[in-house]
Amino acid sequence: xQERASRTRRVILHAAAETFEARGYAATSLRDIVDLEGVSxxxxxxxxxxxxxxxxxxxxxxxxxxxxxxxxxxxRYPRAVRLMLELSREVARLSRESVMVRAGIRLVLExxxxxxxxxxxxxxxxxxxxxxxxxxxxxxxxxxxVDLENMARFIxxxxxxxxxxxxxxxxxxxxxxxVNTMWQCVLPSLVNGDCLSEMASLVHGAxxxx
Amino acid sequence: xQERASRTRRVILHAAAETFEARGYAATSLRDIVDLEGVSxxxxxxxxxxxxxxxxxxxxxxxxxxxxxxxxxxxRYPRAVRLMLELSREVARLSRESVMVRAGIRLVLExxxxxxxxxxxxxxxxxxxxxxxxxxxxxxxxxxxVDLENMARFIxxxxxxxxxxxxxxxxxxxxxxxVNTMWQCVLPSLVNGDCLSEMASLVHGAxxxx
Amino acid sequence: xQERASRTRRVILHAAAETFEARGYAATSLRDIVDLEGVSxxxxxxxxxxxxxxxxxxxxxxxxxxxxxxxxxxxRYPRAVRLMLELSREVARLSRESVMVRAGIRLVLExxxxxxxxxxxxxxxxxxxxxxxxxxxxxxxxxxxVDLENMARFIxxxxxxxxxxxxxxxxxxxxxxxVNTMWQCVLPSLVNGDCLSEMASLVHGAxxxx
Amino acid sequence: xQERASRTRRVILHAAAETFEARGYAATSLRDIVDLEGVSxxxxxxxxxxxxxxxxxxxxxxxxxxxxxxxxxxxRYPRAVRLMLELSREVARLSRESVMVRAGIRLVLExxxxxxxxxxxxxxxxxxxxxxxxxxxxxxxxxxxVDLENMARFIxxxxxxxxxxxxxxxxxxxxxxxVNTMWQCVLPSLVNGDCLSEMASLVHGAxxxx
DNA sequence: ACTCCCGGGACGGCCCGTTTCT
DNA sequence: AGAAACGGGCCGTCCCGGGAGT
Numbered sequence: 001x002q003e004r005a006s007r008t009r010r011v012i013l014h015a016a017a018e019t020f021e022a023r024g025y026a027a028t029s030l031r032d033i034v035d036l037e038g039v040s041x042x043x044x045x046x047x048x049x050x051x052x053x054x055x056x057x058x059x060x061x062x063x064x065x066x067x068x069x070x071x072x073x074x075x076r077y078p079r080a081v082r083l084m085l086e087l088s089r090e091v092a093r094l095s096r097e098s099v100m101v102r103a104g105i106r107l108v109l110e111x112x113x114x115x116x117x118x119x120x121x122x123x124x125x126x127x128x129x130x131x132x133x134x135x136x137x138x139x140x141x142x143x144x145x146v147d148l149e150n151m152a153r154f155i156x157x158x159x160x161x162x163x164x165x166x167x168x169x170x171x172x173x174x175x176x177x178x179v180n181t182m183w184q185c186v187l188p189s190l191v192n193g194d195c196l197s198e199m200a201s202l203v204h205g206a207x208x209x210x
Numbered sequence: 211x212q213e214r215a216s217r218t219r220r221v222i223l224h225a226a227a228e229t230f231e232a233r234g235y236a237a238t239s240l241r242d243i244v245d246l247e248g249v250s251x252x253x254x255x256x257x258x259x260x261x262x263x264x265x266x267x268x269x270x271x272x273x274x275x276x277x278x279x280x281x282x283x284x285x286r287y288p289r290a291v292r293l294m295l296e297l298s299r300e301v302a303r304l305s306r307e308s309v310m311v312r313a314g315i316r317l318v319l320e321x322x323x324x325x326x327x328x329x330x331x332x333x334x335x336x337x338x339x340x341x342x343x344x345x346x347x348x349x350x351x352x353x354x355x356v357d358l359e360n361m362a363r364f365i366x367x368x369x370x371x372x373x374x375x376x377x378x379x380x381x382x383x384x385x386x387x388x389v390n391t392m393w394q395c396v397l398p399s400l401v402n403g404d405c406l407s408e409m410a411s412l413v414h415g416a417x418x419x420x
Numbered sequence: 421x422q423e424r425a426s427r428t429r430r431v432i433l434h435a436a437a438e439t440f441e442a443r444g445y446a447a448t449s450l451r452d453i454v455d456l457e458g459v460s461x462x463x464x465x466x467x468x469x470x471x472x473x474x475x476x477x478x479x480x481x482x483x484x485x486x487x488x489x490x491x492x493x494x495x496r497y498p499r500a501v502r503l504m505l506e507l508s509r510e511v512a513r514l515s516r517e518s519v520m521v522r523a524g525i526r527l528v529l530e531x532x533x534x535x536x537x538x539x540x541x542x543x544x545x546x547x548x549x550x551x552x553x554x555x556x557x558x559x560x561x562x563x564x565x566v567d568l569e570n571m572a573r574f575i576x577x578x579x580x581x582x583x584x585x586x587x588x589x590x591x592x593x594x595x596x597x598x599v600n601t602m603w604q605c606v607l608p609s610l611v612n613g614d615c616l617s618e619m620a621s622l623v624h625g626a627x628x629x630x
Numbered sequence: 631x632q633e634r635a636s637r638t639r640r641v642i643l644h645a646a647a648e649t650f651e652a653r654g655y656a657a658t659s660l661r662d663i664v665d666l667e668g669v670s671x672x673x674x675x676x677x678x679x680x681x682x683x684x685x686x687x688x689x690x691x692x693x694x695x696x697x698x699x700x701x702x703x704x705x706r707y708p709r710a711v712r713l714m715l716e717l718s719r720e721v722a723r724l725s726r727e728s729v730m731v732r733a734g735i736r737l738v739l740e741x742x743x744x745x746x747x748x749x750x751x752x753x754x755x756x757x758x759x760x761x762x763x764x765x766x767x768x769x770x771x772x773x774x775x776v777d778l779e780n781m782a783r784f785i786x787x788x789x790x791x792x793x794x795x796x797x798x799x800x801x802x803x804x805x806x807x808x809v810n811t812m813w814q815c816v817l818p819s820l821v822n823g824d825c826l827s828e829m830a831s832l833v834h835g836a837x838x839x840x
Numbered sequence: 841a842c843t844c845c846c847g848g849g850a851c852g853g854c855c856c857g858t859t860t861c862t
Numbered sequence: 863a864g865a866a867a868c869g870g871g872c873c874g875t876c877c878c879g880g881g882a883g884t
Contacts, residue, residue: 045867447655856869
C-alpha cells in the first residue's frame with residue numbers, strides 16, 4: 001500500500017519538477033506531467049488536490065534540502081568563510097544535478113503566479129549568508145567596514161545571476177568554475193589579507209583571474 | 211488615420227508590456243491585455259497577428275533601446291571602465307522606470323516558451339561587456355591576468371541577479387545602491403590601483419564597504 | 421452581424437431549453453447543448469459567460485412571457501374568475517407547446533443548484549392568483565369564508581401537480597382536459613351558485629364529473 | 631460482522647438520501663455522500679455496485695414503505711373515502727419526517743437520469759387512488775357521474791403539487807394544513823351530501839374555507 | 841484603412857464514478 | 863473494507879480567423 005503509493009508520489013513529483021523546470025508554472029499542463037511518466041490523472045489528483053499543491057510540494061521538497069545540507073557541512077568547516085564557500089559549491093552542484101532543486105528555484109521565482117503559500121525567493125538565502133558573514137566577522141576574517149546586509153545580498157545576487165546565465169550558455173556545464181570566479185571577485189573586497197591568501201588556493205580554478 | 215492607428219498600436223504594446231511583466235508570457239491572456247486599456251480584440255489582431263508576435267514586438271521595442279543608450283553615453287565617457295559603470299547605472303534606471311524594459315527582460319528569459327525569434331538573453335550584454343573590458347585592457351586600466359570572458363559573465367550575472375533580488379525586496383527601490391555595491395565588490399578585482407582610486411568616489415554610496 | 425448574432429443566440433437558447441427540459445440543469449453538459457444544433461463552444465461562450473448565465477437566460481426568457489400573457493388576456497375577460505380560468509388554459513397551452521416554458525419551469529424548480537439569481541418558484545404565480553381571487557370577491561363571485569391565501573396556493577399546487585403528472589403519462593397530451601378537471605373540482609368550493617352555473621359550460625369537457 | 635455491515639449499509643443509505651434529496655441525482659457526487667458520514671468509498675462500493683444502484687436502493691427503501699402503510703391503515707378505516715383521507719395524511723407526515731421518503735420521491739421524478747430500473751412516478755399512487763375510488767362508489771359514497779380515472783389523477787396531482795409548494799414556502803411546515811385544504815376543495819365535488827357532512831369535521835382546520 | 845463583432849475548436853484544471861491492489 | 867490508481871468528461875476560456883461595419 002504505502003510503498004506503492006509513495007513511489008507513485010515520487011514519480012509524479014519528479015515528473016512535475018522536470019516539466020516545471022523546463023516550462024515554468026503557467027505553461028505546464030498537468031497532462032504534460034502525467035504523460036511524462038505514464039501515470040494517470042487520477043493518481044495525480046489522489047496525491048495532489050490541485051496544480052498549486054503540486055507546485056508547493058515541489059518547492060517544499062527542495063526547501064527541505066537546505067537544512068540537511070547545512071548541518072552536514074557545518075561541522076566540517078568551522079571557519080564561516082570557508083563554510084560559505086563550500087556551501088555555495090554544494091548548492092551549485094545540487095542545481096546542476098537535481099531537477100527538483102532547479103524546479104524549486106524556478107517556482108519560487110514565479111510565486112506570484114502560484115500563491116502566497118510559496119515562500120518568497122532569496123530571503124532565506126540572504127539571511128543565512130548574513131548570519132555567516134556575522135560569524136566571519138567574529139572570527140576576525142572580515143575586512144573592517146563591510147556592510148553585512150548589502151554584502152549578503154550581493155553574494156546571493158551574483159550567485160543567482162550566475163545560475164541563470166550558466167543555464168543559458170551551456171547546460172549547467174561549468175557552474176563550478178562560475179562559483180570560483182565569483183569568489184575570486186568577491187573575496188578581495190570581503191576578507192582581510194591573511195584569510196584571502198589562505199582561501200586563494202581553493203578558488204584557483206582557471207577563471208576570472210589566473 | 212495612420213496617426214490613430216499607431217497610437218492604438220502603442221497603447222496595445224504598453225498594455226502588453228504591463229501584463230507580460232507582471233505575469234509572464236504563458237500566464238498572460240490576450241483578454242487581460244485588451245481589457246487593461248479597453249481596446250478590442252480585433253484591434254489587437256489587426257496590429258499583431260499572434261500572441262507571439264506581440265511578445266516579440268515588446269522585446270524588440272526594448273532591444274532597440276540599447277544601441278541608442280550606448281551611442282548616447284559613449285562619447286561622454288571615453289574611458290571604457292567608466293563607460294561600463296555609467297552604462298550599468300543607466301540600465302538600472304531604465305529597468306526601474308520603464309515597464310517596456312522590464313517586460314522585455316522577462317520575456318527574453320522566457321524565450322523558449324515564445325519562439326526562436328526572441329533573442330537569447332544575456333549574450334548581447336556579455337559580448338558588449340567583454341568588448342568594453344578589452345578596451346579597458348588596451349587603455350591600461352585592467353589588472354594583469356584578468357580572464358575577460360569569465361569576468362564579463364560575472365559582471366552581467368551579478369547585475370542580473372541584483373535586478374531580480376531588488377524586485378523582490380523593495381519594488382525597484384534601491385537598485386542604484388545595488389549597482390554601487392556591485393562595483394565596489396568587482397572593481398578591486400578588476401582594475402589596477404590607479405584606476406580604482408579614481409573610480410572610488412563614483413561608487414562611494416554607503417554600501418558593501420564604507 | 422447583429423442579425424447573425426441574435427440568431428445564434430436564439431439557437432443556443434433553444435438548444436439549451438431543449439436539453440435543460442429533458443435532463444435538468446446538473447445533468448446537462450454544455451457539450452450536449454452545442455452539439456444539438458452544431459454551434460461551437462466559442463459561440464456559446466460569446467453569448468453566455470457561464471452555464472449559470474445560460475440557465476438564467478432561459479428562465480428570464482420564460483418569465484418575460486407572463487406579463488405579455490396577462491396584458492393580452494385581461495381586457496378580454498373583465499370577470500376575474502373567468503380570467504383565472506382562461507389564464508390557466510393559456511399557461512397549460514404554452515407548457516404544451518413551448519420548450520422554453522417547460523425548461524424555465526424546470527430550472528426554476530432547480531434554482532438551488534443554479535444560483536440565487538433564479539427567482540423562487542411559484543411565488544409569483546401564487547401572489548397573482550391571490551390577487552385575482554381578491555378581485556373575484558369584490559365582484560361578488562366568491563363563496564363566503566374562502567381563505568384567499570390558502571386557496572391560491574391550492575390552485576397553483578393542483579395546477580403544478582397536473583403539469584408534472586401529464587408530463588409523465590402522455591407527453592403533454594391531454595393537459596387541457598386536466599385543466600378542465602381541475603376547475604370542475606375547484607369551482608364548487610370556490611364560487612357561489614350563480615357564478616358556478618355560468619362557468620359550468622366552460623369546463624364541461626368529459627372529465628372529472630360528467 | 632453482519633451486524634456492523636448492515637449498519638454501515640444503513641448509514642450510507644441515509645447519507646445518500648440526505649444528499650440526493652438536497653441536490654438531486656446528477657448534482658450529487660459519491661464523494662459528498664461518503665464525506666457526510668465519514669465512511670470510505672470502498673465501503674460504499676462494497677454495498678452498492680454503482681451510483682445508480684445506490685439511488686435505486688433509496689427508491690426501493692421508500693417504496694417498501696407504502697404496502698406497510700396501507701396494510702396498517704386499512705383495517706382501521708373500512709370506509710374507502712376515510713382511508714384515502716388518512717392515507718394522504720400519513721404520506722404527508724412521512725414526507726415531512728423522513729429524508730428517505732423525500733429522497734425517494736425526488737429520485738423517482740428524476741428516473742430518466744438514473745435508469746429504467748426506477749419505477750415511474752405517480753402511477754402506483756394513481757392506480758391505488760383509482761382503486762379506492764372504486765371501492766367508495768361501491769360503498770355508495772360517491773356522487774354520480776364521477777370519472778374515476780381523471781379524479782384519481784387530479785387528487786394525486788394536487789397532493790404532489792402541494793408537497794412541492796410547501797417545500798418551497800416553509801420547510802415542510804404546514805403540510806398537514808395543506809392536506810386539509812385539499813380535501814376541503816375536493817370532497818364537495820367527489821362525495822354525496824351524507825358522506826360530506828360526515829367527513830367535514832375531519833378536515834375542519836382553518837384553511838381553504840372556514 | 842482600420843476596427844470590431846462573432847464564431848471556432850482545442851485544451852486547461854478539476855473532479856467524478858470506477859476498478860484494482862492490498 | 864480501505865488505500866490507491868484510472869481515464870474520461872465537464873466547464874471555463876484561450877488564441878485565433880473571417881466577415882460586417884465605419
